[in-house]
Amino acid sequence: DLVYAATFSTPQKVNFMAKEARGLICTPMTKKTAQRLELAPMVNNNDSAHETAFTVSVDTATAKTGISAAERNDCIELLASPLSNKSDFVRPGHIFPLIAKDGGVLVRTGHTEGSVDLCTLAGLAPVAVICEIIKDDGTMARRDDLELFKKEHNLKFIYISDIVEYRLANEKLVTPLESCEIDFFGIKVEKITFTDHLQREHTVIKFYNANKKENVKFHNIVSDLELLTNQGQYKSLINSIEFLKKNGGLLIFLDTKTISKEQAREFGIGAQILKSLGVESINLITSNKDTEFVGLSGFGLNVAKKIVL
Incomplete structure (x- = not known):
């Protein structure tokens, strides 16, 4: 995506996006x-594949057509203004606001969250402008195409993982609450409870005789009924527990009930928990060899290998 801060929007920038990027011009912002x-x-x-959180599109209340670069810029400026209110806009329109998840890229590694995080980190209004880049032939631009686009227009290039890495290095979003020894599936383990910036609690079960490279299984917390009636999920959890009993490692129960179901994009909190425990390299336990845990390397974690059970 092409990205800039809404605070610095101009008709020229909007026109550049429309002419050179060609995608849908959207304005990511915080939920607040x-x-x-x-x-x-x-x-x-x-029910879209990426669960992009579109709101109803808007124009300014004074817009004539709303589609010109100047009028779209007026709308973007109003969205970024702390003085604007509901009555300044009409619905629908030609600018498409998106709502970033609370927690930003540490909860969801999407362009919506990344662009809002950049604005926040820069001390600007938490409203960005983004647009997908489409090539001359109508297909989406990929990494090699974007490298050429960057050079042609003298632009900077940043990865979501760069923002993740910066935030992890400069913010602490998880705090250990308590630790105790418990009986778990017939053996003694250490139970460590963490809380995060959204006041969710996450639990780590530490199996002793762990190796230098930790065996790690992430498990999203679900209801007892859902777990027991989902044979595949239940079997996967039991297999992981038996493996960890023999080989040591960490079973991390993540409270994801308040965030989206895109599991592969939401391991920021789990990664911070691992960093808090001093873990840098992991053997990742999964039930699906094709599962891609997007962005874990961006959290400063080395996935040495995947263990498929």
């Missing part, structure tokens, strides 16, 4: 900003 402007979700049930 969207609520203040009463920007309702575009749909009640978001």
Whole structure:
């Protein structure tokens, strides 16, 4: 995506996006900003593959057509202004706000969260402008294409993992609450409880005789009924526990009930827990050899190998 801070928007930048990037011009923002402007979700049930949190599109209340670069810029400036309110906009329109998840890239490694995090880190209004880049032939630009685009237009290039790495190095989002020894599946283990910046609790079960490279299994907390009635999920958990009993390692129960189901994109909190425990290299236990745990390397963790059970 092409990205800039809404605070610095100009008609020229909007026109550049429309002409050179060609994608949909969107304005990622925090949930707090969207609520203040009463920007309702575009749909009640978001079933898109990426679960991008679109709100109803907007124009300024004074717009004539709303589609010109100047009028779209006016709308972007109002969205970024702390003085604007609901009555400054009409719905629908030609600018598409997106709501970033609380916690930013440490919860979801998406362009929506990355662009808002950049604005926040720079001390600007937490509203960005992004646009997908489409090639002359109408297909999406990929990494090699973006390298050429960057050079042609003298732009900077940043990865989401760069933002993740910076935030992890400069922010502490998890705090250990307590530690105790418990009986777990017939053996003694250490139970460590953490809380995060969203007041969710996560639990680590530490199996003794762990190796230098920790065997790690992430498990999203679900209801007892859901676990017991999902044979595949239950079997995967039991297999992982038996493996960890024999080989040592960490079983991390993540409270993900309040965030989206995109499991591969939401290991920021788990990564911070591992860093808090001093873990840098892991053997990742999974039930699916094709599962890609996107962005773990961006959290400063080396995945030495995947263990498929």
